[in-house]
Amino acid sequence: MNYLIAVLSDRFQAEEAYTALEKAGIPLNKMAIAGRGYKTADELGFIDPMRQAKNRATFMAYWLIPFGFIGGYVFNLIAGLDNLDWAGDPGNHIVGGILGAIGGAMGSVFVGGGVGWAMDTKSDTVPYRDYLDANKYLVLVEDFGGLSDRALPILRKLSPEKIESYQA
Template structure:
């Protein structure tokens, strides 16, 4: 079953607490409402994904196959071209050095592509929300049915939030 979420960004604590109180008075279940910000839940406690964590995991996963592939590609290139770049290493040594250079290239690819891609594309909206919390803003998050999200949207719009966005979590 899909979970629906509504995230509203409010400028200060007083506004966030007023919105929470009004949601409560209108009969929305408090177990479905969360305030994120200073003095309340943090982004990590709520489960907003840290893009740096994603980048590290993605870089490690890519390294598992890119480093051996780079080694094999380096050896293959050395065999195909028969270059004697390192005369001191001999014929077999040149192939091994070529393999190590290919493995280094694979490691660099996993860091720059895997890690950089995780930071650039893996965060979704969590990074802007984290930045807003760090800037002293507060988030009201409502989780529930589509009807509950619609009710909460109507109520929260009265507080003129900086941003209000609904989401469907299809991975739950």
């Protein structure tokens, strides 16, 4: 899905652009305003990459940590490792399980997307979220049947801060 997105500095400009697009015959269900009092970035599908990476890493941890514990326990049981003399057989197996659980937790972070969460990587939707956080407004026109070609000259007349095409 392609969108034409115009960044406007205040609500009045956004409403003026929306009204001008409506008068030009662009269907209301093909345009939207994002900003305070209107749609949010989440409603428009601008996914927060930090939250998405954290959710993925947490989801992976739910099954990787127990699986890692069982794997570490079974590996220690089969290999017969005796790292802690004072712990005996059950204690050594449990320590092996704990080390396996730690490995599972590390796997959930590295494989589940936690690296992007920890390193603060940016995606292509982050600038739009930043505009909304700075109390700017976005006017979006869905490119359906050349609507963005009709909307572009109308939006340019209103001199927005930025006009971009976004592909979801």
